[in-house]
Amino acid sequence: MLSVSALTKRFGDRTAVDQINFTVDAPCMLGVIGRSGAGKSTLLRMLNRLGDASGGSITYEGREITTLKGAAKREWQSRCAMIFQQFNLVPRMDVVSNVLHGTLNKRSTFATLFNLYPDADIHRAIEILDRLGIAEHAAKRAEALSGGQQQRVAIARALMQDPDIILADEPIASLDPMNAQIVMDALRRIHEEDGRMVICNLHTLDTARRYCDRVIGMRDGRIVFDGAPEMLTTDTAREIYGASGDFSEGATSTEIESLDRPAPASALPA
């Protein structure tokens, strides 16, 4: 389905993503882990074509993505939704309008200028919000919502696109543990119920372990681990994060349960 080969991104003389290769054969929940600056965001932005690749190729169902231009590029972007760390909603517009932005690729500029979305779309937007448990905030401004609610609005916008792939760039990094769990549960449910591919950047190991079917570990722009989450040992984790011997998984945790866990690092299955 999705295949990435020798994908590279350079900023000046710094290489953010360095010749990475991976293939995804069936829709799955793919976690990309690594510390800040490892190239995770750059990778996702290239997949969505928010940023151009410096070299290499991305193909989806046999179609080359990196060379798409203009309307074809925007059509691809509408098929692979992006969720951001800082939600990236339009703060002064109401929640439903933000969700309806997911259909912009199908609508003319004139229609969107005068807010002329079809009634069916508006109904569907509210249904999606209901599915994510925030329908009662439909008419509020996006900026009036809490972080966790805003992130669910962003997920609703992504679902409104009816995408093949959902890219989530650190979706829970700005959220408290409770909201982080709600958002991750929502993403997992979308994958399981709709069968969409979800590629999720995470910087915490335990979240990846808990929600993902497959984990890619990045360090300094290279893939240093690719496999099932069960195969992640403390040693591989240390390599991914470039940490020394005192590294423990609990130190990167954002989950509520980990607070109760007595000794997280030593409890790791080898």
Next chain:
Amino acid sequence: MTDISAPARIDVLQTEYMALVRQRRLYGGLVLAIFALLMASGFYVADARNAGGFWEGLHRVGDYPAAVISEAWEKRAELPANLVKFFPALVETLNIAAVSTLLGAIFGLIFALLSTRGLARWPRLVPLFRRLMDIMRAIPEIVIALVLIFMLGGGPVPAMLAIAIHTTGALGKLFSEVAENADLKPVDGLASVGANWTQRMLLGVIPQVAPNFLSYALLRFEINIRASAILGFVGAGGLGYELKNSMSWGPGEFDEAAAIFLLLFGAIVVFDQISSRYRNRLTEGRLA
């Protein structure tokens, strides 16, 4: 989290939101209709009161530029000489613009900090400083210049003062809007170590807003080049004075007018390039 999602509730939500959407569309349509009406009627009124008439005069709009260009083209051999001849006038114009921008920026900065909520030295006097800036902005440069020329006689100094006063008002307003968005945390931090107001502004606010301030000041400099050229028309010297002479003394001087336009245009392009380079460097320096 209140995750209540009974099927009955969602229907209600959808109906309510649809009503909201219909209302918004109605307002949007009304605003558009009013806008179109105002545009049409405004144009009609302006055209009716016009001495010459817009449609009758439209085909003659190109006549004057055509005359200037054709005459300047005939005497193109004299262009280098004309450029050299008027260069000192350009320097005078630039001089007026530079000094007035500098003075205006300094006073604008002080006024801006004194009239920004949250930063002001005397919060109760904020409205006073705002009104002072409003007055400085409201009076056109040319009016201030005419009054000053009447009192001080013709020359570059009245023009410089006139532009500086207007620049203080205009930049003060822009600076104050930038300062309003400045992060107050560093100011709090400095207040916590016992810094006085000037120190807090100098070290807590200015570093944050300097790139924006400079960018506005450079933009204002470009505007002031044009303003100081215009003030030449009322006797303030510089390029404007020469332009007035060459344009109004009838046929035979259009080559000089063309040379002056070229100088003015060139100066604005050069300063636009220089200022955008400096602005870029400042913003990058802030990121690094």
